[in-house]
Amino acid sequence: MTERLYYSDSYLTEFDATIIRRAEHEGRPAVVLDRTAFYPTSGGQPFDTGQLGSARVIDVIESDAGEIVHVLDREIEAAGVRGRIDWARRFEHMQQHTGQHVLSAAFDRTAGARTESFHMGTSSSTIDLNRVLAAPDIEGAEAEANRVIWSDVPVGVRYVSAEEAAALPLRKESARTGTLRLIEVPEFDISACGGTHVARTGAIGAVVIASSERFRGGTRVEFLCGVRATRAYRVLRDTVAASVRLVSVLPDELPAGIERLQAEMKEIKRTARDLQTRLATFEASSLADRAEPMGTLHAVIAAIEGWDQAGLKALAGEIVTRSNYVAALFSVPAPSAVVVVRSADVTVDCAAVLKKLTERFGGKGGGRPDLAQGGGLQATGDQLVIAAREFVRQVM
Numbered sequence: 039m040t041e042r043l044y045y046s047d048s049y050l051t052e053f054d055a056t057i058i059r060r061a062e063h064e065g066r067p068a069v070v071l072d073r074t075a076f077y078p079t080s081g082g083q084p085f086d087t088g089q090l091g092s093a094r095v096i097d098v099i100e101s102d103a104g105e106i107v108h109v110l111d112r113e114i115e116a117a118g119v120r121g122r123i124d125w126a127r128r129f130e131h132m133q134q135h136t137g138q139h140v141l142s143a144a145f146d147r148t149a150g151a152r153t154e155s156f157h158m159g160t161s162s163s164t165i166d167l168n169r170v171l172a173a174p175d176i177e178g179a180e181a182e183a184n185r186v187i188w189s190d191v192p193v194g195v196r197y198v199s200a201e202e203a204a205a206l207p208l209r210k211e212s213a214r215t216g217t218l219r220l221i222e223v224p225e226f227d228i229s230a231c232g233g234t235h236v237a238r239t240g241a242i243g244a245v246v247i248a249s250s251e252r253f254r255g256g257t258r259v260e261f262l263c264g265v266r267a268t269r270a271y272r273v274l275r276d277t278v279a280a281s282v283r284l285v286s287v288l289p290d291e292l293p294a295g296i297e298r299l300q301a302e303m304k305e306i307k308r309t310a311r312d313l314q315t316r317l318a319t320f321e322a323s324s325l326a327d328r329a330e331p332m333g334t335l336h337a338v339i340a341a342i343e344g345w346d347q348a349g350l351k352a353l354a355g356e357i358v359t360r361s362n363y364v365a366a367l368f369s370v371p372a373p374s375a376v377v378v379v380r381s382a383d384v385t386v387d388c389a390a391v392l393k394k395l396t397e398r399f400g401g402k403g404g405g406r407p408d409l410a411q412g413g414g415l416q417a418t419g420d421q422l423v424i425a426a427r428e429f430v431r432q433v434m
């Protein structure tokens with residue numbers, strides 16, 4: 039059995055050990071040591087990384103048999119090795135893990151909500167609580183957890199038998215038998231746990247709730263402790279600072295500022311649509327005057343800038359109020375919108391023209407023989423106009 043050095047000293051970063059078994063894990067070399075400070079993924083806490091001799095430790099796995107397997111990036115020859123864990127990563131995990139104990143106990147005590155599970159992700163952690171909680175419940179537990187953190191009490195570790203544990207107020211009953219490892223925050227929480235923890239609650243720094251949502255009949259709470267809270271604060275600070283510069287408001291006016299911009303945008307779009315509709319009458323007669331003869335038809339085939347799909351439709355519709363016209367209009371630059379439409383007394387199949395256009399230039403669309411429209415065509419205005427001329431002739 040491997041001696042788990044992190045059980046008795048979670049601040050140990052360097053150690054000497056002997057390789058007692060060599061193995062392979064998914065094509066990588068792996069070793070089992072007589073003693074290790076490397077924490078394997080378990081109990082919601084991710085594994086440690088670091089150095090073992092000349093090799094990088096890229097994963098640490100606890101096997102079903104209770105063996106701790108160090109997965110390496112290369113073989114190591116010697117039997118005796120020096121190990122060194124990446125402290126920044128480990129300490130970050132210790133802050134989150136100890137913070138979870140305190141936060142879970144705070145939810146239990148202030149809101150009567152039990153923690154069903156815990157997961158530590160790469161940037162934040164979550165606990166799933168067995169009750170639906172309102173915002174004041176969550177704020178209350180957060181405040182209580184920080185009170186305990188700032189009271190800076192020692193985090194105790196002790197070993198007891200299952201019988202002894204039964205007489206103690208454990209927050210959650212342990213399914214394990216035999217000796218239990220208890221983590222104790224005095225007068226606040228006792229939990230059975232095999233993870234790594236900070237020595238005093240003050241080292242957690244602070245706990246902040248990042249978000250909460252209803253989950254499986256209870257509440258999933260996302261939280262950040264210590265270094266992760268400061269990291270997240272920096273991201274929020276930069277995001278808010280950049281946003282207030284763009285919107286020209288104070289930080290707390292940001293939501294209202296964005297709402298105002300959205301309302302203005304909606305108004306501008308409506309105005310643009312109205313103007314296009316009014317402009318369509320004039321633009322249509324100018325285009326109709328320059329129509330090219332195609333057999334007995336007048337064809338208006340053009341690529342025009344500054345018109346959206348709705349505008350093109352209004353424009354084309356205006357052109358074909360005249361007798362004996364067919365119009366194929368495109369927006370430019372690509373991706374282009376397209377509208378193909380005909381006068382009531384013309385028989386050109388507009389849907390067939392559109393189909394040929396999307397076959398050649400991509401995009402999609404559809405319609406009826408008298409009116410078809412689409413978008414997403416990838417071509418220049420000239421290419422579209424030349425092709426449309428050819429296709430209209432083909433279906434006349």
Ligand SMILES: [Zn+2]
Pocket residue numbers: 135136139221231232233234235
């Ligand atoms: Zn723990």
